Amino acid sequence: xxxxxxxxxxxxxxxxxxxxxxxxxxxxxxxxxxxxxxxxxxxxxxxxxxxxxxxxxxxxxxxxxxxxxxxxxxxxxxxxxxxxxxxxxxxxxxxxxxxxxxxxxxx
Amino acid sequence: xxxxxxxxxxxxxxxxxxxxxxxxxxxxxxxxxxxxxxxxxxxxxxxxxxxxxxxxxxxxxxxxxxxxxxxxxxxxxxxxxxxxxxxxxxxxxxxxxxxxxxxxxxxxxxxxxxxxxxxx
Numbered sequence: 542x543x544x545x546x547x548x549x550x551x552x553x554x555x556x557x558x559x560x561x562x563x564x565x566x567x568x569x570x571x572x573x574x575x576x577x578x579x580x581x582x583x584x585x586x587x588x589x590x591x592x593x594x595x596x597x598x599x600x601x602x603x604x605x606x607x608x609x610x611x612x613x614x615x616x617x618x619x620x621x622x623x624x625x626x627x628x629x630x631x632x633x634x635x636x637x638x639x640x641x642x643x644x645x646x647x648x
Numbered sequence: 649x650x651x652x653x654x655x656x657x658x659x660x661x662x663x664x665x666x667x668x669x670x671x672x673x674x675x676x677x678x679x680x681x682x683x684x685x686x687x688x689x690x691x692x693x694x695x696x697x698x699x700x701x702x703x704x705x706x707x708x709x710x711x712x713x714x715x716x717x718x719x720x721x722x723x724x725x726x727x728x729x730x731x732x733x734x735x736x737x738x739x740x741x742x743x744x745x746x747x748x749x750x751x752x753x754x755x756x757x758x759x760x761x762x763x764x765x766x767x768x
Contacts, residue, residue, distance in 0.1 A: 542711070575754040584744050584761050585695065590754035628695055632753045636710040639695040 547640035566630035573633040666732040678718035683748040684762030688741040
């Protein structure tokens, strides 16, 4: 199985800041990496697919990059509604595992 | 707009079978573009991909659960289902159904989730 890691585990930032979350895979997953946002008591929602493509309706302050085993999610000019948990997930091969999550908190 | 809605018992006894259904509305279930998946999240923990069923009724399972898990599709009822046998406390979680959009290879729609507790 492919193992996914994320760093940092948690992150404190202020409105207007730019933050970056890193996701690493234990082996190459090409570009098959997705990012999701989850708010308390809600289901995850898709932000970025295949590493860098913005899902319809997602603000352009979210961006993704990477390939192979290392990927990043960048959120520019943080807004109050961006404070949530962020998950990466690969869809390269069964099982399509998720990273352990990064909690983004307001400083 | 696609909508997914999970339903099923909120409490299951240990050793019994956990059964959930996901009702699909607002879009086609038979398109080759979509698979249908289950994902769970134990309280305060991360997300675990359980498995998926394709339009061809072929199912793919997480190897860690494959011996206990069945995911099936009923397009006539516009729903897909999960059955997890021999439930234990470790199966206590919020269970989400989701659509795997093959064109973008990502889970683009999710149900709101349903809480299942395995307890006597």
